[in-house]
Amino acid sequence: MEEKLDYIKLASNKSKGKRPYFHDDPAVERVLNITMALAGELAVARERMDSIERLLEKKNIVTREEIENFVPETPEQEEQRQTWHSEYISRVLRIVQQEMEEMENPDKSLEEIANDINEM
Amino acid sequence: MAKNLTPVWNKIAKHAMLPETTHDERARYNFLSNLNKHLAHVAQGNKTAYENRVEPNFKKEHNRSIETKEELQNAISSDSHYQIWSSLRRSTMEMRQQAGRSIVLRQAEELRDKAEKLNKGKSTLVLNPDVKVPEYLMAVDNHIMPGSYHTELIQGDVTPAANYDSGIFVTTAGTIGRYSDGGGKAITTWVRQNYPDFKPKRILDIGCGMGHNVLPIAKAFPDAEIIAIDTGAPMLRYGHARAVDLGYNNVTFMQMDAAKTIFEDESFDWIQSTMFFHETGGKSIYKIMNEVHRLLKPGGLTLHIEQPQYTDDMSLFEKFMRDWDALNNSEPYWSKMHDIDPAELMESSGFRREDFMQIGAKAENDLIEGGNDENEPEDYGRAPIWNVFGAVKN
Numbered sequence: 001m002e003e004k005l006d007y008i009k010l011a012s013n014k015s016k017g018k019r020p021y022f023h024d025d026p027a028v029e030r031v032l033n034i035t036m037a038l039a040g041e042l043a044v045a046r047e048r049m050d051s052i053e054r055l056l057e058k059k060n061i062v063t064r065e066e067i068e069n070f071v072p073e074t075p076e077q078e079e080q081r082q083t084w085h086s087e088y089i090s091r092v093l094r095i096v097q098q099e100m101e102e103m104e105n106p107d108k109s110l111e112e113i114a115n116d117i118n119e120m
Numbered sequence: 121m122a123k124n125l126t127p128v129w130n131k132i133a134k135h136a137m138l139p140e141t142t143h144d145e146r147a148r149y150n151f152l153s154n155l156n157k158h159l160a161h162v163a164q165g166n167k168t169a170y171e172n173r174v175e176p177n178f179k180k181e182h183n184r185s186i187e188t189k190e191e192l193q194n195a196i197s198s199d200s201h202y203q204i205w206s207s208l209r210r211s212t213m214e215m216r217q218q219a220g221r222s223i224v225l226r227q228a229e230e231l232r233d234k235a236e237k238l239n240k241g242k243s244t245l246v247l248n249p250d251v252k253v254p255e256y257l258m259a260v261d262n263h264i265m266p267g268s269y270h271t272e273l274i275q276g277d278v279t280p281a282a283n284y285d286s287g288i289f290v291t292t293a294g295t296i297g298r299y300s301d302g303g304g305k306a307i308t309t310w311v312r313q314n315y316p317d318f319k320p321k322r323i324l325d326i327g328c329g330m331g332h333n334v335l336p337i338a339k340a341f342p343d344a345e346i347i348a349i350d351t352g353a354p355m356l357r358y359g360h361a362r363a364v365d366l367g368y369n370n371v372t373f374m375q376m377d378a379a380k381t382i383f384e385d386e387s388f389d390w391i392q393s394t395m396f397f398h399e400t401g402g403k404s405i406y407k408i409m410n411e412v413h414r415l416l417k418p419g420g421l422t423l424h425i426e427q428p429q430y431t432d433d434m435s436l437f438e439k440f441m442r443d444w445d446a447l448n449n450s451e452p453y454w455s456k457m458h459d460i461d462p463a464e465l466m467e468s469s470g471f472r473r474e475d476f477m478q479i480g481a482k483a484e485n486d487l488i489e490g491g492n493d494e495n496e497p498e499d500y501g502r503a504p505i506w507n508v509f510g511a512v513k514n
């Protein structure tokens with residue numbers, strides 16, 4: 001068996017070239033990116049809820065109270081829930097990871113790369 | 121539909137190589153294609169901002185109009201609407217990559233195994249590990265796709281292509297069809313209409329990627345031998361497996377650099393490329409076109425689908441907006457390529473000026489929801505509208 005990929009971290013990698021920032025203060029950019037990721041995740045949760053509600057309605061098998069009182073029942077369930085949180089946070093804080101990658105590995109600007117490429 | 125909604129992601133064409141997706145992963149893609157469409161509307165504010173404050177402010181300060189792209193870039197960069205649109209668009213593109221990679225990387229081994237099973241023993245997949253990835257591809261991750269087309273995170277990796285396949289439907293918000301093959305279909309129809317007697321026996325697609333745009337050609341000319349080349353092994357493994365699963369057997373996928381192929385002189389009737397040249401480099405583009413000329417039979421046809429051409433009557437503002445992706449979505453050669461006249465490029469490779477042709481093409485779409493409403497604003501760099509240039513070799 002080869003070692004499994006650290007897919008959570010890899011999925012949020014930055015691409016080559018310095019990242020462009022558009023706001024006067026890069027902090028604004030950072031917060032905006034985190035906020036947009038959160039906006040996305042809220043939409044994802046909303047879509048899932050929509051599926052669940054429609055299925056419950058259709059089959060009429062689970063009550064609201066049962067959902068309200070549910071806690072994980074097995075170690076696997078616990079692990080699945082925590083994995084979800086881990087992936088979730090990595091996704092939302094993508095820009096912070098990428099800024100660290102840039103710090104560790106300072107990159108050329110796209111302008112410089114464009115000029116390099118023009119000679120290739 | 122009045123709201124002109126984007127198609128849900130699960131409308132994408134299914135095949136054995138398409139990565140498995142969870143409910144949330146599909147929902148994330150749905151959010152992103154809606155966001156893409158939304159931002160095409162937000163982009164309209166850039167024109168308003170430019171006309172109402174950026175340009176007037178510049179005039180007040182300098183007593184003249186904005187004259188160069190650099191001046192425009194400087195002036196608009198401090199405009200708050202341009203800033204928020206740009207940062208939202210960049211962010212959306214990064215989220216699209218993150219979403220796609222988180223789907224495919226968690227199942228990298230499974231995808232690799234599926235590809236291996238479909239590809240096993242097939243002579244129509246020819247990989248060559250000695251082929252070097254061109255240095256211009258090593259210099260950047262085009263459209264901010266980390267690792268580009270060639271990086272292999274595991275042996276036999278296909279994840280770059282699986283990411284590309286599942287995500288292009290999101291980036292284009294479904295406007296190029298369920299198989300993302302609207303470009304290949306459009307060019308096939310055009311060739312059949314304009315050259316009804318053309319019976320190509322051997323066709324070459326250069327920079328085929330995962331092969332989605334060469335398959336409509338293969339379908340239209342089932343008796344032709346079709347060769348699709350790319351330097352990225354992951355693209356070829358995935359593209360070949362996808363084609364096999366979709367029932368194609370007349371396309372051979374080969375790992376090869378389009379600038380130095382192993383084919384004989386005058387051995388192809390048709391040489392095609394789709395969204396390829398803007399991801400090459402300033403010197404390679406000439407080498408590749410020379411190779412196209414060398415490989416084409418006399419009387420053979422070559423066509424290249426590209427981003428819309430700049431025209432003289434295009435405003436400085438529109439050119440600037442069309443170039444946004446170059447530096448901000450890591451497509452650095454996209455704007456540099458505008459300095460080259462396609463007619464001159466082809467002429468320098470031996471084609472005759474009078475044989476040069478240039479046509480417009482619009483994606484053929486098999487999705488009702490994917491149709492771009494006349495009233496929808498054009499999303500520069502995403503719109504399913506292209507420029508095609510080419511020539512018949514005489």
Ligand SMILES: C[S@@+](CC[C@H](N)C(=O)[O-])C[C@H]1O[C@@H](n2cnc3c(N)ncnc32)[C@H](O)[C@@H]1O
Binds near residue numbers: 269326349355376393
């Ligand atoms: C933007 S993709 C286009 C893929 C496909 N033709 C399509 O219709 O979308 C560009 C592809 O060209 C490949 N490529 C770039 N330079 C190449 C070269 N010199 N020889 C072969 N393939 C090349 C890349 O690996 C990448 O897969």
